[in-house]
Amino acid sequence: GLEGGIVRVNDRRVLDAMLDVFGFAPDERPGVLITIDKLDKIAADGVIAELRDRGATATAVDSLAAYLARPSADAAGFDAAGIRAALPAGIPDEIVDHLVALGDTVAAARGAEAPLRFDPFLVRGMGYYTGTIFELAHPSVDYSLGGGGRYDGMIGRFLGQDAPAVGFSIGFERIVDPVSYTHLTLPT
Numbered sequence: 236g237l238e239g240g241i242v243r244v245n246d247r248r249v250l251d252a253m254l255d256v257f258g259f260a261p262d263e264r265p266g267v268l269i270t271i272d273k274l275d276k277i278a279a280d281g282v283i284a285e286l287r288d289r290g291a292t293a294t295a296v297d298s299l300a301a302y303l304a305r306p307s308a309d310a311a312g313f314d315a316a317g318i319r320a321a322l323p324a325g326i327p328d329e330i331v332d333h334l335v336a337l338g339d340t341v342a343a344a345r346g347a348e349a350p351l352r353f354d355p356f357l358v359r360g361m362g363y364y365t366g367t368i369f370e371l372a373h374p375s376v377d378y379s380l381g382g383g384g385r386y387d388g389m390i391g392r393f394l395g396q397d398a399p400a401v402g403f404s405i406g407f408e409r410i411v412d413p414v415s416y417t418h419l420t421l422p423t
Contacts, residue, residue: 240373240380241350244313244337245357247364247384248330249322253355256325257302258295265362267291272358279303313338313351321355337367363389369403381405 250271254264270285277285283303286296302323315335322331338351352372359368359382368384383403390398 239375240371241352243354243357243370243372243379244334244351244367245354245359245369246330246334246367248366249326249334249355250358252326252330253323254295256323257298259292260295263291268358268362269360271356272360274356313353318353321353333367359384361386367401371405379406 250268251264254267259267266289267286270282270289273285274282279300283296283300286299287293313334315331318331318334319326334353341351342348357368357370359370361384363386364384365387366385368382370379370382373380381404383401385399385401387397387399390400
């Protein structure tokens with residue numbers, strides 16, 4: 236019964252490539268991603284201010300600020316042209332090709348247009364993601380209903396060898412009773 240939702244999709248390799256294009260040093264990228272993950276809560280000005288306060292590379296912050304100030308490509312399609320329109324120059328073709336193939340596969344499985352939207356700033360806060368990441372969004376709420384992604388390195392830590400893996404979680408309470416969820420008070 237949940238209709239009208241979309242799946243926001245990105246890839247951690249896109250984020251890494253974008254941070255490289257902007258000029259962030261490898262050692263500051265985890266912190267930069269934590270701040271970028273707040274984009275929908277504190278907006279572009281808040282992200283830029285926090286990065287400056289954290290002492291991130293000034294020229295990289297300037298490049299990110301200019302990119303965020305450009306005309307938005309949010310309505311672009313989930314195809315090569317749409318994904319490229321949402322990205323700065325310099326993102327490797329194989330990453331874009333992977334995302335396009337993902338969209339084609341989802342559309343083929345559904346027998347209809349895939350309800351996917353490329354979001355170059357979807358971070359999914361967990362540093363263990365290694366590839367595709369996604370969140371289920373619905374226009375009736377301002378939080379995700381679920382999400383996940385690819386985390387090839389995590390299982391390998393326990394097995395001693397790399398193992399491909401994808402996982403997700405669904406916010407069951409958020410879907411069943413979204414009104415109560417928005418008023419949920421946790422004990423302190």
